[in-house]
Amino acid sequence: MRLILTFFKAYPTQSIITLVAMLFAGIAEGIGLSMLLPLLGVVIKTTSGGESLAGYTQSNLERYVIGFFHTIGLSPTIGVLMTFFVGGIVLTALLSLLANKKVGYMVAQVATDLRLALIRALFATRWEYYVHQPIGMYTNAFATEANRSADAYLYGIRVIALLLRATVYAGVALLMAWKETLIALGAGFFILFILRRLVTKAKKAGQRQTNLLNSLLALLTDTLQSIKPLKAMAREDMADLVLQKETNKLNRVLRKQVFSKEALKALQEPLITIFFAFGLYVAMIWWQIPLATVITMAFMLVKIIKTLQNAQKEHQTMVIAESAYWSLVSKIQENERAHEELGGTMAPIFDDAIRLDKVSFSYGDKPVLQNISLDFPRGTFSAIIGPSGAGKTTIVDLITGLLSPQSGRVWLDDLDLAAVDLRAWRRMIGYVPQETLLLHDSVHMNVTLGDAKFSAREVEDALRAAGAWAFIAEMADGINTVVGERGSRLSGGQRQRITIARALVHKPKLLILDEATSALDPASEAAICATLRQLRGTLTILAISHQTAILDAADRAYRLEGRCVHVIDKDVAARGEVGSSGAPA
Ligand code: ADP
Ligand code: MG
Numbered sequence: 001m002r003l004i005l006t007f008f009k010a011y012p013t014q015s016i017i018t019l020v021a022m023l024f025a026g027i028a029e030g031i032g033l034s035m036l037l038p039l040l041g042v043v044i045k046t047t048s049g050g051e052s053l054a055g056y057t058q059s060n061l062e063r064y065v066i067g068f069f070h071t072i073g074l075s076p077t078i079g080v081l082m083t084f085f086v087g088g089i090v091l092t093a094l095l096s097l098l099a100n101k102k103v104g105y106m107v108a109q110v111a112t113d114l115r116l117a118l119i120r121a122l123f124a125t126r127w128e129y130y131v132h133q134p135i136g137m138y139t140n141a142f143a144t145e146a147n148r149s150a151d152a153y154l155y156g157i158r159v160i161a162l163l164l165r166a167t168v169y170a171g172v173a174l175l176m177a178w179k180e181t182l183i184a185l186g187a188g189f190f191i192l193f194i195l196r197r198l199v200t201k202a203k204k205a206g207q208r209q210t211n212l213l214n215s216l217l218a219l220l221t222d223t224l225q226s227i228k229p230l231k232a233m234a235r236e237d238m239a240d241l242v243l244q245k246e247t248n249k250l251n252r253v254l255r256k257q258v259f260s261k262e263a264l265k266a267l268q269e270p271l272i273t274i275f276f277a278f279g280l281y282v283a284m285i286w287w288q289i290p291l292a293t294v295i296t297m298a299f300m301l302v303k304i305i306k307t308l309q310n311a312q313k314e315h316q317t318m319v320i321a322e323s324a325y326w327s328l329v330s331k332i333q334e335n336e337r338a339h340e341e342l343g344g345t346m347a348p349i350f351d352d353a354i355r356l357d358k359v360s361f362s363y364g365d366k367p368v369l370q371n372i373s374l375d376f377p378r379g380t381f382s383a384i385i386g387p388s389g390a391g392k393t394t395i396v397d398l399i400t401g402l403l404s405p406q407s408g409r410v411w412l413d414d415l416d417l418a419a420v421d422l423r424a425w426r427r428m429i430g431y432v433p434q435e436t437l438l439l440h441d442s443v444h445m446n447v448t449l450g451d452a453k454f455s456a457r458e459v460e461d462a463l464r465a466a467g468a469w470a471f472i473a474e475m476a477d478g479i480n481t482v483v484g485e486r487g488s489r490l491s492g493g494q495r496q497r498i499t500i501a502r503a504l505v506h507k508p509k510l511l512i513l514d515e516a517t518s519a520l521d522p523a524s525e526a527a528i529c530a531t532l533r534q535l536r537g538t539l540t541i542l543a544i545s546h547q548t549a550i551l552d553a554a555d556r557a558y559r560l561e562g563r564c565v566h567v568i569d570k571d572v573a574a575r576g577e578v579g580s581s582g583a584p585a
Helices: 002-010 012-034 036-047 060-071 078-123 135-176 178-225 227-232 236-286 291-337 392-399 422-426 443-448 456-465 469-474 492-504 522-535 549-553 570-574
Strands: 353-363 366-377 381-385 407-412 429-432 510-514 540-545 556-561 564-568
Touching: 002 012, 002 078, 002 135, 002 291, 012 036, 012 078, 012 135, 036 060, 036 078, 036 291, 060 135, 078 135, 078 291, 135 178, 135 291, 178 227, 178 236, 178 291, 227 236, 236 291, 353 392, 366 392, 366 407, 366 540, 366 564, 381 392, 381 522, 381 549, 392 510, 392 540, 429 492, 443 456, 443 492, 456 469, 456 492, 456 522, 492 510, 492 522, 510 522, 522 540, 522 549, 540 549
Parallel strands: 381 540, 381 556, 429 510, 510 540
Antiparallel strands: 353 366, 353 407, 556 564
16 A cells, blocks of 8 residues: 555646546446436336335335435436436446546556656766666666556556445445445455455565566676677576576466466455355345345445455555565665765866876775876876776776765866866766777767767767778768677777777867777777877877887876886886886875
């Protein structure tokens, strides 16, 4: 019920409109059904020649209905009663249609809103938090959990609609014969009570399904991303085994759900029949209630109990899906708590230099940088080299503001980066990572990433500046050639040039290349270094590598090792001996 309340709070107007439509549908049906007993009474009277059938007594409801028709000046003939009966049922159908259409739209809306909220929250998280998130779990949340949440909402609304309906039926039945109705209601709730374990069981299975899907999708995504070494070493069966085991667990959980659902359906029917057989016997043999009354009563009471049972069935389906909603919401909330502080409000200015001033940084209690001071003057081409794990990427992340130092400062001209509007600063940066990820799309699309504001001319300029124009112009479709990671005929160096063009098309002030040339052969690396040398001056370049090739191209170089930084004397380096002058550590 907490789920339904949550949805009501999230969509109050829509929910109220839906409920009111459902309530009126129930009332219209109640009015229609109220005609039945008087109708039967009139039929009996007419067919028995004006005489009341022996033992037939008018119920309260019948008297109220007939009284009502007399007040509005209509005589309750078969025709009039029939018209009201049919009218009530038709009106019910129309109102139900209205309510159901509304519910259908809202179900789609719930899934959409949850998806958007998840993406928004995830993209706004701190970098340190983000990198530790399992991708598969988010794919699962986006696809299955959002759908199951919407399902939970749909079934929750149906439960409410059915309960409303049961209440209206109970109202009509109470007017017909309150004692019998109370007994029937008691029996109805008793049946629900006996079967409630099947609902709890289904709920547990639903919860397991939610957990399993999360871990399974996380595992699957990781496996698919690293399938090549697995296949190359013929170890894919190991991953296959784990995936199979988890998938089979999921299968068992789904079976449990099926069993609970089917068992509930299967048990409801006999229980209700036993109850009615017993009820009919008591009513006709012990209490000697006339057949006409018994038939209409039985019709109403069966309707009440069936409606309650349907509500239980829908409730069962709801609780199976419910855990997906809570899982998704907890992801959204956790992401919101890990929200990234986007620095200050100062507009970034980069005319002079970026400086790291006595910066220390550690991941948790693992120190990576200690008291480091570095500067990158505008228009220069700087290189940072050092063994992997030295903290080079950490320096880049400090410059882009993805990480902030535990002590010391990052200066952007005279502004502390902590006071700068970080998104505005990042828009001035072109960033090229080691892993070139090309979309399976045209070169144009890969450079613009779908941003329509770039003209073909700008794309061409960026490709030229990145040294990619020569080989692209040779391809049959030019910038419309479809490239991609798989099956693409581009070399690693060519792919990397396209990603450099992607960084350049925004006309950044600072171009960062994090191991962008590390995976390339010496010739491609040298070609890209030459391109970078041409770009420097108009652009500030910071290239990071664990190889030394980049040293020749750069104007200034630092070597990072053992949490400290050394300035590399370029003249000494040019003679082949990488010397270091003890820099401020
Ligand atoms: P480099 O880029 O020089 O190879 P990094 O800056 O990526 O090195 O990492 C420096 C050290 O910090 C490494 O030892 C690495 O294991 C650790 N590290 C990097 N990122 C994280 C992280 N998100 N959480 C914990 N430790 C990290
Ligand atoms: Mg790195």
